[in-house]
Amino acid sequence: MTSNHSPRSRQCVAVLGGSFDPVHNGHVALAKYFVTLLAPDELRVIPAGNPWQKHGLEASPEQRVEMVKRAFSQQNVPLVIDRQEIERKTATYTIDTLQALRAELGPQASIVFLMGADQLQHLNTWQGWDRLFDYAHLGVASRPGFAMDASQVPAEVRREFTRRAAPPEQIRQSAHGLTYLARNLAVDISATEIRAALHNAKRPDTLVPAAVLDYIEQHHLYKN
Ligand SMILES: Nc1ncnc2c1ncn2[C@@H]1O[C@H](COP(=O)(O)OP(=O)(O)OP(=O)(O)O)[C@@H](O)[C@H]1O
Numbered sequence: 001m002t003s004n005h006s007p008r009s010r011q012c013v014a015v016l017g018g019s020f021d022p023v024h025n026g027h028v029a030l031a032k033y034f035v036t037l038l039a040p041d042e043l044r045v046i047p048a049g050n051p052w053q054k055h056g057l058e059a060s061p062e063q064r065v066e067m068v069k070r071a072f073s074q075q076n077v078p079l080v081i082d083r084q085e086i087e088r089k090t091a092t093y094t095i096d097t098l099q100a101l102r103a104e105l106g107p108q109a110s111i112v113f114l115m116g117a118d119q120l121q122h123l124n125t126w127q128g129w130d131r132l133f134d135y136a137h138l139g140v141a142s143r144p145g146f147a148m149d150a151s152q153v154p155a156e157v158r159r160e161f162t163r164r165a166a167p168p169e170q171i172r173q174s175a176h177g178l179t180y181l182a183r184n185l186a187v188d189i190s191a192t193e194i195r196a197a198l199h200n201a202k203r204p205d206t207l208v209p210a211a212v213l214d215y216i217e218q219h220h221l222y223k224n
């Protein structure tokens with residue numbers, strides 16, 4: 001007997017949100033890691049509109065969108081750059097974004113929101129953080145300088161991650177509510193360091209994709 005419900009019949013969308021000021025090789029590595037792990041049907045990249053925990057961005061929303069397009073164009077997965085957070089004029093809350101994505105993609109889709117360990121360390125400060133699991137799975141990757149153990153991750157976040165931990169196949173085969181911690185990513189790059197390099201007239205050509213650096217130089221971004 002054949003089944004219409006093979007594991008591959010469920011749509012899986014990996015979602016990477018970020019300020020991307022600018023996008024860099026750490027973001028690309030994070031996305032690549034989870035694309036390889038989950039084989040999603042789509043990588044959706046969502047530049048933040050008003051990231052309320054940051055103190056102002058240097059590049060404009062349009063410039064960040066252009067850089068993100070260039071950075072992810074070579075990925076081996078259909079790419080969608082989603083402008084919803086830029087177009088929403090209120091503070092950027094991931095819970096709002098995931099609610100909108102769930103409404104768009106339907107109840108069956110496996111939605112996996114990706115982040116680095118720095119965000120895991122204060123996930124409990126996000127708006128409605130414990131409701132994120134009602135809409136998506138969370139996939140977190142390690143990042144140099146940001147431990148993922150009890151020394152740095154709040155107990156309530158650890159508790160949720162432990163009880164929801166699941167292997168990639170299970171995440172691929174269910175809609176939301178599970179977690180995955182990837183402990184072997186180690187890309188020591190931050191947008192802060194790239195902005196600082198550019199402000200000091202250095203060329204961070206090992207830290208950002210070449211097409212992004214071209215864009216930065218052509219548009220004279222991150223100059224004093
Ligand atoms: N090197 C990295 N390794 C793993 N995850 C990363 C890395 N850099 C960024 N991320 C993750 O990508 C998402 C977007 O990050 P963001 O755009 O804020 O970059 P950033 O380098 O952390 O920026 P900034 O230095 O300005 O704070 C976040 O979930 C963050 O944890």
Ligand SMILES: O=C(O)c1ccc[n+]([C@@H]2O[C@H](COP(=O)([O-])O)[C@@H](O)[C@H]2O)c1
Pocket residue numbers: 016017018019020046048051053054092093094095119125126127
């Ligand atoms: O929802 C929140 O309250 C919230 C608080 C901090 C960060 N986020 C999201 O986390 C993602 C990474 O944020 P950042 O600041 O590292 O660029 C991005 O999509 C942000 O909108 C979300």
